[in-house]
Amino acid sequence: MQKIIFIGAGSMAEALIHGWIKKSVVNPKALFISNRSNKERLQELVEAYDVNLMGDTSQLHDADLVILAMKPKDARAAMEVIAPHLGTDTAILSVLAGVSIETIEQYLGSRPIARVMPNTSATIGMSASGIAFNKHVTKVQHALYIQMLEAVGTVIEVEEEKLHAVTALSGSGPAYLYYLVEAFENAGAEFGLSKEVVRELMVQTIAGSAEMLKSGNVEPQTLRKKVTSPGGTTEAGIKALESMSFNETIANCVRSAENRSRELARGE
Incomplete structure (x- = not known):
């Protein structure tokens, strides 16, 4: 992927960034990060991993993948902000606990969406992740997401309804x-x-x-x-x-x- 944008820069975003770069799954220059207000946090990640800051929402248009990694309580407001700027081919990967694919589709439209519940052990390549997909995810995208998550640990595909239990068990x-x-x-x-x-x-x-x-x-x-x-x-x-x-x-x-x-x- 040429351009992956993180919306949110908390511990789970950092765990994935660290794991992917450590395993050479993603080039740091393909990664862009943003959050709502904590500029010091963004600068920490830029210095630690040599990733890019997302300048403004116009950069979303040509993103291959947008990763929703904000706090769940901020998800709806964040999706309202980014929705008008997404490209028609931009896929979504959500690491948000409890925010359903149906809700994401409601705000971001019909597009390839995957929900994954990893844990912070992704940092050392030992996450235990559960993942679910919507019907718009292609076979190629499906294989790519699995590959990306296997690079930071174990990943198991489950029905979306079961992600609540996965969150409670391996996520927490x-x-x-x-x-x-x-x-x-x-x-x-x-x-x-x-x-x-x-x-x-x-x-x-x-x-x-x-x-x-x-x-x-x-x-x-x-x-x-x-x-x-x-x-x-x-x-x-x-x-x-x-x-x-x-x-x-x-x-x-x-x-x-x-x-x-x-x-x-x-x-x-």
Whole structure:
């Protein structure tokens, strides 16, 4: 693609820019960035990645792809601004939580539109992304979007309705894991372990456990039971989690995030 314009320059936009440039998927000179008002943020990205600033909305006309990456609450106002300036062949890729393809079509017209829910691990090429397409996306565009997202991690095509769940699971998932590590750091401090020591231990534990899950078709339950000796330390910890309704807590976490995605879709 000769010209890709980001509307919005937050953490997800940066994650994609960083990942694509690192993997040489997109030439930095093909990337243009804009946001509503934070000029310092734009300058940071220009200096960090050698990308271009979008001068004004007239530059949208010959864009091959426009990426919607603003805050969901700002989406409708931003789409009203850019709509008159889009070229007839310009495609749209949205990373907005909760904003439906139907809503995007309402504001930007009938054109190729894809909705993707990546996560910030795209920065290091390890995103877990879900993607859905409208009927105007061609086979060539479909293959290109998949290729671009595979360059920054794993991508799975789903029905658009399922993107609410994808958002709640993998889109928000990194934050839950970081929160978990924070909790382990606090727990370790009770026993005199430094934050640095706990973090090193837990990061390697999470990475190793993830590799175990990826290495074969072994169910998480089976792997858990292999670690959990009767009467041992792991069993004591598991029982403490069960006593605090750990499974239901996680389910409530995902339900709340999924529900919030649906609220955003309704403009709430």
